[in-house]
Amino acid sequence: MSDPDITSCRTGSDHLVVAWLGLLILSLASALVTMAPVPPAALGAGILMLALIKTRVILARYLDLAGSPAWLRGFTMVLTCFSAAIFGLYLI
C-alpha cells in the first residue's frame, strides 16, 4: 500500500530544536510556579495552563500536526476541556 521510504513528516530541524527548548523552559516554569506564593486557584490554573501549552507544542512539532491545523485545533479543544474539568475538580 504505502512506500516505506516516504513519510508525511513536514517539521524541519530548526522547528524541532525550538520546540525542545520551549518544552524545557515550560517545564522549568512549571517547577517555579509551584514555589511561588500564590493562591491555590492561581497555582492550579498556572500549572494546568503550562501543561496545556506543552501538549500543544508536542502535538504541533513532535507529532507534526502543525501542518494539519484542523486536527491540531481538535486536539487542543479536547485537551482544553480535559484541563478545565481537572481544574474544576481541583477547585471544588
Add this chain to the structure above:
Amino acid sequence: MSDTSLIDELPGELLMWVLIISELLVFGAGLIAFMGVRLTDPAGFAEAQSHLHRTGAALNTAVLVTSGYLAAQALHWRQIARRGAARLALVGAALLGVVFLIIKGAEYADKAAQGISYETHPFFLFYYLLTGFHAAHVLAGVAILLLVAWRDAPRNIEAGAQFWHMVDLVWIMLFPVIYLLG
C-alpha cells in the same frame, strides 16, 4: 470527499492516531477519576502527595521531552538520508527512556522503603496504577525505538517516534495532576 481529505491530513499511519487517541482517553479518564476520588479526602490526598519526589518527576519530564526531541530528529535525519545520525538519535532516545525508568524505579524503591504501598491510601492506588501503566508504555517504547533503529525504513521510524511522542504527551498530562495539584 472532505472527510477523506481530513483523514489524509494526518501525518503517518491512521492506526497510530487511533492508538494515540485511545491512550489519551484512557489516561484522561484515569486522571479525572483520580481528581474525583480526591474530593472524598482532599487533606489525605495532599498529605499523600507530599511523600512524592517532585524534583525527580520534574527531571523525568526533561528526560522525556529531550528523548522525544531525539526521536523526532531521527525521522528528520532519516528523510535527508543521514541514516547513521538517525540510528544514533533513536538509540539515544531509547537510552533516555531507560534513564526515565531508572528514576521511576528509584522513586518506587523510596516509597517501598517508607512502607508505602498501593494499599496505604487511595492516592497511592491511583499513583501506582497511572504511573505504573505509563512506565509499562515507556518500556514498550524503548523496545520499539530500538526495533526501528534496526529496521530503519522512514515509515517504521515515523510510527515508532509517534508512539514515543504519545508516551511523552501522557506524561505531560499526568505529571501536573499527580505530582503538583495538591
